[in-house]
Amino acid sequence: MSSFFEPLLVTVLLLNMFVLGASRLRAVISASAAQGVCLGVLAVTAHGELSPAVIGIALAAVATKAVVIPRLLYKAMRDVAIVRDVEPLIGLIPSLVIGAVGTVLAVVFSGTLPLPGAHDGSLVLPSSLATVLTGCIVLTTRRKAITQVVGYLILENGIFILGLSLLDAMPFLVEVGVLLDLVVGIFVMGIIINHVSREFASTDAAELSELKE
Amino acid sequence: MTAAGALEGLGQALAIVVVPPLLLGVIARTKAVLAGRVGPPLLQPYHDLIKLLGKGTVVSRTTTWVFLAGPAVSLVAAVMAAAVVPIGGGRALWSFDGDFIALAYVLGLARYFTMAAALDTGSSFEGMGASREATFACIAEPAFIMGLLALARATGSLSLSGFLGPSIADVWSVASASLVLVAAGLLLVLLAENSRIPVDDPSTHLELTMVHEVMILDHGGPLLGVVLYGASVKLFVFAALLVRIAIPVARPVWLGWLAFLLGLIAVAAVIGVIESAMARLRLQYVPALLLSACLFCALALVLLAR
Numbered sequence: 001m002s003s004f005f006e007p008l009l010v011t012v013l014l015l016n017m018f019v020l021g022a023s024r025l026r027a028v029i030s031a032s033a034a035q036g037v038c039l040g041v042l043a044v045t046a047h048g049e050l051s052p053a054v055i056g057i058a059l060a061a062v063a064t065k066a067v068v069i070p071r072l073l074y075k076a077m078r079d080v081a082i083v084r085d086v087e088p089l090i091g092l093i094p095s096l097v098i099g100a101v102g103t104v105l106a107v108v109f110s111g112t113l114p115l116p117g118a119h120d121g122s123l124v125l126p127s128s129l130a131t132v133l134t135g136c137i138v139l140t141t142r143r144k145a146i147t148q149v150v151g152y153l154i155l156e157n158g159i160f161i162l163g164l165s166l167l168d169a170m171p172f173l174v175e176v177g178v179l180l181d182l183v184v185g186i187f188v189m190g191i192i193i194n195h196v197s198r199e200f201a202s203t204d205a206a207e208l209s210e211l212k213e
Numbered sequence: 214m215t216a217a218g219a220l221e222g223l224g225q226a227l228a229i230v231v232v233p234p235l236l237l238g239v240i241a242r243t244k245a246v247l248a249g250r251v252g253p254p255l256l257q258p259y260h261d262l263i264k265l266l267g268k269g270t271v272v273s274r275t276t277t278w279v280f281l282a283g284p285a286v287s288l289v290a291a292v293m294a295a296a297v298v299p300i301g302g303g304r305a306l307w308s309f310d311g312d313f314i315a316l317a318y319v320l321g322l323a324r325y326f327t328m329a330a331a332l333d334t335g336s337s338f339e340g341m342g343a344s345r346e347a348t349f350a351c352i353a354e355p356a357f358i359m360g361l362l363a364l365a366r367a368t369g370s371l372s373l374s375g376f377l378g379p380s381i382a383d384v385w386s387v388a389s390a391s392l393v394l395v396a397a398g399l400l401l402v403l404l405a406e407n408s409r410i411p412v413d414d415p416s417t418h419l420e421l422t423m424v425h426e427v428m429i430l431d432h433g434g435p436l437l438g439v440v441l442y443g444a445s446v447k448l449f450v451f452a453a454l455l456v457r458i459a460i461p462v463a464r465p466v467w468l469g470w471l472a473f474l475l476g477l478i479a480v481a482a483v484i485g486v487i488e489s490a491m492a493r494l495r496l497q498y499v500p501a502l503l504l505s506a507c508l509f510c511a512l513a514l515v516l517l518a519r
Contacts, residue, residue: 092501
């Protein structure tokens, strides 16, 4: 484990806070892309030796999380002409505070959830839990369908961090499967957003609750 | 005190007096280059200061001694603050247990007198600026104190020389996560305290949204020069804190100084990049930014207390 490891995890945490505090949609998407880059570098630094599997996962993570998916989202923003504001259901400051409290709780409670191997006592588990929680907050408190996609993406980033510590145990195929899963999810969401906007002229998630003939 | 120590002290005093306006020059130059202009020379702030100090003063008849005390106290406070901050890798010029709390309060005193001088003019416009300054300071100060507390906890020391002196390099190997968080928090505090762009716009004098510039609107000539110089020393203090955290090189002495001075210029360049890349935040979003600085520093404390 190199000395970059913990600062990188902290960068992921800082990006979580940025996502919760940002008011612009583009900024939120860019932050999730930056998180993807961090995860790629993390995957390399988490393991001392550079095996093909590690490099493969790192490259795949950066390619999907930092290049392909953000581009799809930007394209969706352009095509559907989504307004650039985030439109949170609760204010930005409350979501920041909830995120921070969640992060602190993740740090406190991760002590009781020991990880296998060398990562015991490091920031891996807290940052993973905090990132999943951030994803949940974005998923539940943002009105737009596209921010829900970003929330899903961040949640998935959290799971990826957890997967990093299990990389030796977890087969390569599982990781790739997760990434594929993600792209498929984004595609489906993109299609849904497009479809919804064509049919109903609104991608406000609050209005998706009513079924119509 | 040895001869080498005396020499280093002299160097530090010289750096406190000479370097600060250069940072303003670097920021202006970075912004100009990024905007595709040639920009003012790097030494322009020194020329501005000399020009301002040579002018006459016009003081409104409604003001009292407080108006004159504002610039004076804030300059003296900024220089005092610079004296307790470790400069160039060594210990600070003046260090004692608890000097980090003195640092926060001395900066608070400077802010108080700047606001009092603004209110003293009786202008509602300046009162509004003072009110905003006080509001933002309410959130920026806890972030600053918590960041310093995290450093205290990480190093087990009670003075800034202990936090950021030669020993900071060892802290990086045990508590790097907290240091990254504190550095991020302090960068946001630096932007807020020195009225840089996401919080305040230092280049406008006519917008209703500005904070620091409106408070010094009635100061002219030598008074404005003193305000400008005091502000640059304050920027120097925050930049020095940030550089010592981010670049923990202390030995050999020449390398420490080189890293420190290059680091200061890098911080000024980063500020210039931030100012070029983003617009001032809407007033309602500024508390969210400052609150996140608080949260970063609080999280750093939690990680250390774990």
